[in-house]
Amino acid sequence: MTDATTALEALRSRLTGRLLLPDDADYDAARSPWNLAVEQRPAAVAFPADVADVQAIVLAAAEAGLGVTTQPNGHGAAGDLDGVVLVRPTAFDEVSVDVPARVLRVGAGVNWGAALQALEGSGLIGLAGSNPEVNVVGLAINGGHSMFSRLHGLTARSIAALELVDASGAVRRVTGLDDDDEQGRELIWALRGGGAAGFGVITAIELELFPGEALFGGGLVFDAEHAKLVIAAALALGRDVPDLGLDVGMMQFPDLPVMPPHLRGRTVATVSLVHVGDEATGRGYADRVLAVAEPIANALTPFTIGELAAVAAEPTDPMPTADFGASLGSDDDAFVAEFVEAFLAGASHGLTRAGMRPVGGATADALGADLAAVGAVSAPLVLNTGVLLAGPGVDPEAALQPLRDLAARHPGGGGIPSMLGPGPLALAYRPEALERLAAVKGSVDPGGLFRGNRAISG
Template identity: 65%
Template sequence: MSRTPDRAALERLRDELSGTLVLAGDPDYDVARLAWNLSVDQRPAAVATPADVADVQAIVRAAPDGGFGVTTQPNGHGAEGALEGVVLIRPSRFDELSVDTEARVLRAGAGVNWGRALQQLDGTGFIALAGSNPEVNVVGLALNGGHSMFSRRYGITARSIVAVELVDGEGAVRRVTDAEDPELIWALRGGGGLFGVVTAIELALYPGDQLFGGTLAFPIETATTVHSAAVELARDIPELGLDLGLARFPDLPLVPPPLRGQTVATVALVHLGDEVTGRGYADRLISAAAPIADTLTVFTIGSLAAVAAEPVDPMPTVDFGAALGSLDDAFIHDLVDAFLRGADLGLARVGVRVLGGAIAEELGSELAAIGAIEAPGLLSAGVLLMDPSIDAMAALQPLRELVETYPATGTVPSFLGRGATLADAYGPAVLARLAEVKRRVDPRDVIVGNRELPVAAV
């Protein structure tokens, strides 16, 4: 949809808001508009930091006459395009956070990241279905599906949404639950930010007073043996969180000595339970090959991010993700081969989240746009663009060919790469149902999601 913002309308809106509105051409515009992925050059009509719900309502209500759309990016994760003609909302001032242990609910404002939320859960005996990076936003992860290292036990993050508070496409404030609006909350559980500007979310909590996990790194020569052992372990223990990885580390001081300059295979695991049992699972991997690095430990929920130890700073990357149709020995062999060919061209890392368990169960999936996922794994990969000579498309091509060889239908939207739409995650029936909800709560198509809902569905 083509949009032509009225700058005068934007300037009037700026005067009306209690928060801030940075317009294109303002001195701080280039900083305000940045995406987390620094290779994405988005240029919205303006960037808003609303002070309260009334500010959000004012922005949304001004949009139709002002000729602009409205989208939300807490931190800039998932940024896709130029955002021409769109006011970008940064909800950083929606920073409320609370844990109700009696109701087993985490409540988080739209500006809260997972690192802070997990710290709040420390000592409660409960866990939330958090992602692996502390800088990822709570609301953003949940609305877009979200995969957690606890998902094989308790399911995809979106299915844990209890309530959502938002301003819809006509500026109305809504509290959305299964009782109040079952179709809208169905759409919010995996449909992304298409249906309004979310100001707060409530997520179910689950028992988790004992946690054990970490990452084992192995010589690349043992990759097929170790990863095959990990897949066998996953089949035997369907509730165990497992992430298979391949990485090539630069020979730089910032990399720990055991990994510096090395190409390695990794297995990250998270066990909801005692250390003795968890070490028993890890021993099955260690018996397959001797690790060169081992971070396995007992930890609390507040330290979950340390298990994955993912980068937390913005950087320029080209990402690729897809569902996988197999994790058998032939796939593992082909995965290692594809990674090594890509790594010679600049591919830095590839990971495979093992699915199954509660992720594949139908229980509760009828309540969410993201239903049961039958694929056994999710692939994610990234090429760092620090060296201008790197051809990211060429580096990722072996993985694209791998996915074509082992295809699967359905995936988690938060794992989709740049340029993908919701049609890459959902089938026609789900897309049509999402479009019907979109028409009802946003009839003038004010709200812009990070993942496009194909025009044919609308």
């Protein structure tokens, strides 16, 4: 038995929660990430029951020469985690809404689906992800692009406070409001967008909320023959209405019995929109896209904040994928033609989806940039693509290469970590921001105990 194993066995006996080691029956299920194509074998998987458990895990790992990383439900996994204790904070499940203060408080194990249900009837909205299984903390500290971001900014900018256990095992509440706490101000700056570099084990987060009594939106699906016209119309709409949430792209549906009959085996263009306001105005925006082609499916509807995930209708089950993301510097009609051709070229090798979100609006607002590592986004679009690694004839590198080439021809510069797929924070941030992030990391975690899923550079 190694010294590390001995230390972990001793830790297990002290925890109120669970600690699973590689020989335990539940270890394989516990270590599995959201992206099933990623293989990770941590030294142990910890399910702390409370903050005292987190402190014990951090101190024991440091003493044993192990690292610590956090994955609430497996999103963002990027490495093998050799010599690392993987923390699953699923027991941290508190959810509360302070309506007068317009603040959402959740534990580190809470996903956006539960948070949105808590907001139901409040008249308030949070800068949520479009998938209910995405973790609230994970999205926020990675920048976080919401369908409400063009109106209210990136999710990271809405972080009001965080509670965490630092590398010394101390419990900290960080707001950035204490004039005497320079390290705290730097730490919350780093966590607002650069948190995936690893600065501690977060146990709770508080986010600013915004008015949102009336909501309208949903998805439109068109045959691929109309893709250029539909996507061009949607991007033109986005330029004209900078606070409208939009996701525009293409999908190739597998020819599988589980697929809806009208979509099975088809390649389609997709437009999703979210409008904060009345139905008549929202339908007027959608009519600009509907005027250029007849949709295969039209799911536009008034909805409440608790129904946001159903409006987005994204897959919610873990699956093996290969992903790529980038900022794009063009959004004109000539670019749209290139995008459609690149998708179709990738689809012949198994490319499953490619979505582009117009940025601009509040995401391009430089005000308050010094309060968050994620700054104003100057590119007009961010791209996220994926290949479902299932079935014959799927070649992920060949599938993604046409879109990699497209991004290289139309570089946007910078971006939002949560939208850029795997890779270092250098893909998203300017050198001066990376230097500042490295300085914060060196200040609060000088021994490099916490292993983030994104390196600061590289």
